[in-house]
Amino acid sequence: MTGATASPADRPARHAVGIDLGTSHTVVAHVPLDGSALDIALLPIPQRVSSAELQALPLLPSTRYQAAPGELGEAWRAPWPPQGASDEAPAVIGRWARTLGAAVPGRLVASAKSWLSHPGVDRTAPILPWGAGEDVAKVSPLAASSSYLAHVKAAWDAAHPDAPLHQQAVVLTVPASFDEGARALTLEAARLAGLAAVQLLEEPKAAFHDWLVLQDGQLTAQLADSRLVLVVDVGGGTTDLTLIRVEPSPGGPPRLTRTAVGEHLMLGGDNMDLALAHLLEPQFAPPGERLPAARFAQLVQRCRLAKEELLAQGAPESVTVTLLGGGSKLLAQARSAALTRAQVLQCVVEGFLPPARLGDTPARRQGALRGLGLPYPADAAISRHLAQFLARHAGGELPDTVLLNGGVFHAHALAERLTQRLGEWRGGPVRVLHNPHPDWAVARGAAAHGLAQYQEKKPQTPTGKAQTAIKTIVPRIGGGAARSYWLVLPGKAGAPPQGICLLPRGTEEGARLTLTGRRFALQLGQPVRFALLARSQGQAQAGQIAALAGEGWVELPPLATVLPAPEGRAVARVEVQLQACMSEVGVLELRCLDVQDAARSWLLPFAVRGMVASSHPSPLPEGEREGRGQPTQAITLIDRIFGNQTQDVPPKEVRQLRQSLEKTLGARESWALPLLRTLFDALLARAKRRRRSPEHERVWLNLAGWCLRPGLGAELDAWRIAQLWQLYAQGLGHGGEGANWTEWWVLWRRVAAGLDEAQQMQVLEDVAACMQKTVQRNARARWGSYDDMLRLFAAMEAVPWQYRQEMGQWMLARLDRPDEPMHTWWAIGRLAARVPLAANAHRVMPPAAAQEFLDALLAQDWRRNEHAMFAAVQIARMTGERTLDLDDAQRARVLDKLRASGAPERWIALVAQVQELSLEDRQRSLGDSLPPGLVLVG
Template sequence: MPVAPPSPAFIVGIDLGTSHTVVASVPLGGSAKDIALLQIAQRSTAGEVLAQPLLPSVRYQAAPGELGDAWQLPWPPQGAEAATPAVIGRWARDLGAAVPMRLVASAKSWLSHTGVDRTAAILPWGAGDDVAKVSPLQASASYLAHVKAAWDGQHPSAPLHQQTVVLTVPASFDEGARALTLEAASLAGLQQVHLLEEPKAAFHDWLLLQGEQLASQLADSRLVLVVDVGGGTTDLTLIRVEAAASEGELPVLTRTAVGEHLMLGGDNMDLALAHQLEPALAGAGQRLPAARFAQLVQRCRIAKEQLLAQDAPGHVTVTLLGGGSRLLAQSQSVTLTQAQVQQWVVEGFLPPAAMTDHPAKRQGALRGFGLPYPADAAISRHLAQFLAQHAAGALPDTVLLNGGVFHAHALVERLTQQLSDWRGSPVRVLHNPHPDWAVARGAAAYGLARVQAEHATAADRLPASEQSAQTAATAILPQIGGGSARSYGLLLPGKAGQAPDILCLLPRGTPEGVRMVLSGRRFALRLGQAVRFVLLANSQHSATMQPGQLIKLEGEGWVELPPLSMVLPAPQGQTMAQVEVQLQACMTEVGTLEVRCTRIQDGVADPAQSWLLPFSVRGAVGQTAQENPAADADAENTADPKHSKGLKTADTLLPQAVAQLDRIFGTQAQAVTSKEVRQLRQSLEKLLGGREGWDVGLLRALFDALLARAKRRRRSADHERVWFNLAGWCLRPGVGAQLDSWRIAQVWSLYEQGLGHAKEAANWTEWWVFWRRVAAGLNEEQQMQVLEAVAGAMQKTVQQTTQRSVASGGGKASLGSYDDMLRLFAAMEAVPWSYRQEMGQWMLQRLKRPDESVQTWWAIGRVAARQPLAANAHLVMPPAAAQEFLDATLQQDWRKNETAMFAAVQIARMTGDRARDVPDAVRQQVLEKMRASGAPERWVTLLEQVVQMQAEDQKRSLGDSVPPGLVLLPPGSRAPA
């Protein structure tokens, strides 16, 4: 007989913050006054261990032997080994202030950054190969593991993994970031975990502190705004207050809105101060090297905390140490005053704004280390937009401010005055006595309220004589209702000429634990192969939407979530099968979205065959899966013309264009000549206009028609050549439009099939061109396969070319165009940069030949570029490795070799991420040669400022134009103004 797990003895609230981690707990059966903070043991120096409530959420990746054995006490972080020692907390923060390139910081922000692989070892961002790296997921798990060890040391009879843990996350975290947070907790050994939004936790703490005065304290409040500014995010939440139905009852609290994910907080303020001080340390117009600027940011954080604290000094000295044996000789200092901090922080982040203001879209000067901070750092303008969307009818009359930055009275005063100005009357400020740990305390209070509510429900079932005693034993704390903060929908392709549909899975406001069953719709689900569901979320959408309702993908606020994807098991004895299912969705009591497929047999749902669809937060999983297998039968093989509004040809001429495709590639073989096949593109251009003008909606509609007829591409060598040429043009660049990942999954099966007419060199050329055009949509594994194939083909082609030049009349290259192979190789941005470096070095050797193609310089610019066109930023070649390629371009005469100059532009352009940017002195050298060579001014601007590449140059870099209506941005980037 299985042994039941031990019952929890405590409710533990954990605030896993960007800057600090805080833990609070309350015994089961306890009351609000019993909530206590955990004193977290951590090393402060090599010889001292102290316990304090704030654990800095940082990790120092020490060099072997740097820390001796001290890093192992009070305990090593999870997974640390003697070969790669690491330390967490206060000592890590102090060590990192001196050696910032070994410090893992802002792991929570990285955990929400969709522009990188959050499970890849990429932190510390920009660190060299001599530094052992960890993933954002691993770093977050190690902080929780440290907390677990600290707790277990103080509560040996009640280890943390046996307790009820409430872990807080920003309200704006999407489902992918929430899933990763739960995975981090699991890696740390915590299983019974509930997620709670941080603004709700902070408000729970305030409710807790009011005690019996709660109802009277909220009597005059109708709408409460919670502004939670942490180290990495600004969270905005509105809570409606309704008076109790009868005297003696608690008011009814309902969360009505949450803000969008805003990566803006204390970290940005530290950056702003560092940017202000940088000229005094680096010289006017100069920038500090990445390592010294990172050190300056850490020093500014310490100075900011000192100057914004109570009884703060009038000024502090910010000192940058030198390196190695010249530690003191190379040190530099600058004075930072209290007035400067208040001016730069208050005016920079809370400037006066009107209610009609919106955040600026053009990127300002505030830059970090790889994180996608918003273009506008003004919290006041983001707040104005939030209130205009969610509280235009009645502005909040009450505000609760949370987060360490609100220790600064000037920030509190400016924000409350701004809210009062918008409202036309003073706004009430709820007193928050401890903004550093209100979230952790509130998480414990939330857990206590849940337990008390369960007890009250149980008491209702007791005999009347026992109810009063049972109720008296549980002082009920109010819970904040409101259910799901967002509406969730499944993306379904629409009919040709129409926008895609969204099938509502879960409307905004659905209570936690309520399962929505889409019983009125039938879906076909494939078993035994990867399946993929594309989900969208919207925090602005009307809560009146019903489960199962179909709406068009229109309006603003829709955000694509990490896909739901997995391989569902096929029946025994079969490799694959198709079954009828119904979808079910639920916002779980843990705080995450859960979507299930339940098989329908004989018209009845079979709970024994029910599959939970997990979120795919690792890029490679989603990219290889088949998207939207649950689409309604009448929605198959359709286009995504979302971006083709105003395109007259989409509705009127598309059927004629598809008829032309059908004539060449249709199921019924028609009497067409070879010339008609070869001139298919020209025929389409005669009907639809020049292909450069085909917008993304029309292109994808044509591609979908080609894809449906792909089997007939092998009818002749001409058919195959034309199919790949036209299909590649219509799917380029492989990303950017809805359902592109599904399309890439379909064409990848063609790669495995290969060419049907492999003896035709021209067909090989179109093959390489096709994969170059769609390369941005391929994941790392797929790109590696293509890379290996094209590298081998290039070597054979070089050998054939050499043999032909030695022996007159030798055989010509049989695998297609060498230039197109070269360009395809350079387009492989998703593979590890070391592969591109190796191939780039081979290219440099080839360039010593007088007959080498000028396209080699184009390829070198791509492999060593600072800004990828579509890949994750952590895959960019480091500046030190790219230097040899930049040096090679500098040796060319740019007046005669413009392609080499453009390669230098790509290698030296400014990104604002110091981990990727080449040194200022190197960039200045490139600028001087560009000006002397008569470079276009737009190229000069790319090296002087952080700007988006213009369409003409993006086309040159990509190798093709970007389809009209599509903006190609790297993952995690923001669209330009």
């Protein structure tokens, strides 16, 4: 049929669109693909600013208000219903959400981008608003981020109905420091919003692209005296540091190469808001007390608004910060305090850019939660983080030019102080590149980048003049991969694990590197797992093998999947080579190439949801795996008991295996982590022979649990846990032996931190059933030690807290019996502890739910019951996270009784201030010592 027009789905892209999905704001810039970068414009984004008013604004606050049913009337449905909202869980996004959240912070989802990069929580679980009550509908960081992008898509499609956003060349920006897990989740958020094909671009590069655009043909002259440019991008949630090398190019624009990026630093405007809230808190709280979590969160939001007003151009000398009361006393309990511009400048400038020397290092993070649930660094001094970055990456040549980006640099004093620090280190002034619009430079630069890429791929266009202009104005910023990527290999006993370099730092986007010199055995039809690390320091070659020693290594989410087996076969084994690539989309890709069939390959996705796989590819021939690098004598001893030999081993020799190993290796408390995992791997390889006798089974369970405790902390532990979990369904081979049941419970307690929620729930249900049978039938030997069942139950930190609350109440009732063991008090303290030893913090029992357990503990005589005293310390321990901490009055009660009872000073300190657990107390909490050098959360 002639004269037919293309359907919307077939139309080519017409615009390059840059989206800055920021912690504080989301901004969209765009430019026609047949135009010039000088034509870049911002997209006005329609949003609610009140219940009665809609406005189209260039900044969309990255906030979401989770309203109560009926709270917003019908206003939440316009300009369009937020993604995931419903009549039962209405929500609003943008300016109005921020306004509502300032009054009711317990319903405000904020800083979703920071949560998206937080590896300490399940980023796909509904945990936001953090610390909200049970009556608030929650969303995941992934869903919140996706809803902002969905709002942007709806705004674009409404303004460009003939060119829907999903068909355009969309560039989405991320912090340069985002790891591959956070990048993969960002892409997933875009996909869920209907944007399946987007490219990721680092925010500092985008900001620099925007500056390049603004030079309008004068770039060579503008950078004539610059050789090393430092981009400092301080946003709402992150500080990004990037170095760009400038090299003159005869007859053309200078050559630009990104040479280094900083590590992930969750430090930005949010931290400044927290600092200001701490500054004003004494004016709102009773003397010597802290504000409750909800009131403090409200104060943080008020301080953010005040900060923005006081740092704006033409700002007043002061603003009034007001906190309203609650319920019927909304106005009667309202209190106000003045915040001056001088206070803000002092707090921000002196607090975040204090004096520092080149080479200074930030303070180490303490083992406690910070801020509003996010793992903010212990040291808020951007100057010290910058000093460390330059000492590591500048190679003795300090930057002569700096570009500052981010809303915080609206404060001239902050920009002046940072450039002053750079000048002090360099011994001379640095040039500051003018950034006229730090709030939307990233979005504009992303659009410019998308246009430049389009023009490079489409050299023949009707607008050749515009093509020439874009190439002149926006030269490509090279540098390739900001980090090197390494596959973890088994290390030798007692030595750091080894890794093989998959992709060297600096590898250009799109370049595919195949490790032709090494083949891997890959199982099809079974889950496979690749443990990966990244490093932004040093140089390496693809295929190079090196010890994973020194600083700067960052653990990435594993690459994990189930590769289909050939039809008709459950499992198949193939030999593959690995191929790595930093894709043009901006994420690491790893493929397995079939050695026998060049046309067959498999792309491995990142396991960003914490997927646990059951096998991993080995780079060693099958026969070499078990014996390579393991202590020969110890393996021989294990093999004599659990190997393939047919001769009988006396039961006494079986029982004495641990003592025999200690004679060879030293006391087991001194066995280092690599040695422990080496021994566990030997035991795992011989697990089929663990049931030869009751003695064999008990010894195997005891040693396996000891060698894998606490179930995480070493490379490939997730794989080991998955292998061990396959034995759970098989149960005991000698279930009539009470001692074997005891070792069974001890094993799963020792490795509990490595089990996920579903696995812990299954263990919890089984152990609870056995505990009930034990106490009902008074048959304590039948299912093993009651104390060990109790300890196992208390170790289930990954299950919802309501289950632990119910079990704690059952334990309290049991404590009315005179024969109940004192360890029950220890278990209660673990169930309601403020700081988890390993699990996600959002599983911690809320303070209100923990109160009944604390009351019961306070009724005990702590001079005679040390277990109850330590349990109270665990429940009243100060974390610095207000949604988890008990109120000041309750902690004061505990402190008074601790002092009156002669408690150790270190226990008093744990309740009085944020402190790390001592080694002795960590062992007491866990129920076992940790491997030397291994530290868990808390």
